[in-house]
Amino acid sequence: MFSEFLNKIICGKSEELLKKIPNNSIHLVITSPPYFGCRIYGNETLGRESHPLEYVQKMLSFTLDIKRILHSEGSFYLNIGDVYFGTKGFSRNKGNYSRKTDQHYQEHLIVKPDGKYLQYKQLLMLPERIAIGMQEQGYILRNKIIWEKPNPLPSHSPDRRYPVYEYIFHFVKSQKYFFDLEIAKKLNNHRDIYKINIESFKEHQASYPVSLIKPLILTTSKKNDIVLDPFSGSGTTAVASILTNRNFIGFEVNENYCKMANKRISETILSVQNQLLPNEF
Numbered sequence: 252m253f254s255e256f257l258n259k260i261i262c263g264k265s266e267e268l269l270k271k272i273p274n275n276s277i278h279l280v281i282t283s284p285p286y287f288g289c290r291i292y293g294n295e296t297l298g299r300e301s302h303p304l305e306y307v308q309k310m311l312s313f314t315l316d317i318k319r320i321l322h323s324e325g326s327f328y329l330n331i332g333d334v335y336f337g338t339k340g341f342s343r344n345k346g347n348y349s350r351k352t353d354q355h356y357q358e359h360l361i362v363k364p365d366g367k368y369l370q371y372k373q374l375l376m377l378p379e380r381i382a383i384g385m386q387e388q389g390y391i392l393r394n395k396i397i398w399e400k401p402n403p404l405p406s407h408s409p410d411r412r413y414p415v416y417e418y419i420f421h422f423v424k425s426q427k428y429f430f431d432l433e434i435a436k437k438l439n440n441h442r443d444i445y446k447i448n449i450e451s452f453k454e455h456q457a458s459y460p461v462s463l464i465k466p467l468i469l470t471t472s473k474k475n476d477i478v479l480d481p482f483s484g485s486g487t488t489a490v491a492s493i494l495t496n497r498n499f500i501g502f503e504v505n506e507n508y509c510k511m512a513n514k515r516i517s518e519t520i521l522s523v524q525n526q527l528l529p530n531e532f
């Protein structure tokens with residue numbers, strides 16, 4: 252079927268690779284797509300649209316593709332952050348991976364404020380807009396998990412509060428879906444707020460922590476199920492899948508990240524084989 256995709260990170264655009272996955276075949280999708288206007292991962296990648304609503308449209312085309320391939324008892328976790336209109340960002344890192352470069356800022360200046368939705372300082376509510384669009388596509392929203400970060404990225408605004416959380420939306424396709432309540436209770440993972448530090452993996456500055464992803468996998472999939480991350484980055488979802496005895500598929504457009512993630516995966520498998528890392532359940 253799609254065995255050539257299994258248990259590795261495939262380098263390419265998820266929009267194109269998803270077409271090769273059959274309907275209703277994936278048990279679990281966990282991903283964090285590029286946020287609007289935050290980082291430069293390459294030319295013409297998601298998140299570089301000039302207008303925020305163009306980003307929402309592209310995301311909704313992506314979520315429709317996921318709905319097609321998601322198993323009827325499956326779950327789709329979408330981790331996504333928000334952004335302010337016209338915010339001049341800052342460069343924490345040099346080069347291609349810098350956050351909110353001047354180049355990026357220039358791209359966004361193409362869209363002028365309209366005095367309504369598009370006003371400077373406006374928090375754009377992009378996660379909520381995407382989530383509402385997904386409900387209109389027929390998805391059922393089960394939880395709006397708050398990922399609270401005790402070590403958030405610096406924020407320099409003198410006239411608003413410091414953002415310290417992001418959403419992880421838990422969507423399903425049908426009312427009868429797989430959820431292991433016993434494991435959720437056993438893991439102390441039955442509440443909708445997770446307080447977990449940000450951890451970046453090597454030069455990938457936007458990775459999420461393995462400890463955030465493992466309980467999602469354990470509660471909403473079974474051993475040997477397939478977990479897909481269409482925006483794999485450094486391969487965190489794949490690592491969490493190995494540690495929980497699941498199969499995985501990863502897509503990633505940036506060649507350097509693909510290499511980094513595949514190396515990280517091989518090292519994880521070796522550590523598990525040598526019992527240096529535990530794999531659970």
Ligand SMILES: C[S@@+](CC[C@H](N)C(=O)[O-])C[C@H]1O[C@@H](n2cnc3c(N)ncnc32)[C@H](O)[C@@H]1O
Nearest residue numbers: 264265292296297458459482484485487503504
């Ligand atoms: C927020 S990061 C994901 C980080 C990941 N969760 C981790 O823990 O490392 C988003 C990733 O999506 C990739 N990307 C952007 N557009 C893409 C596309 N069209 N297809 C596949 N990957 C894409 C970027 O290169 C980036 O690595």
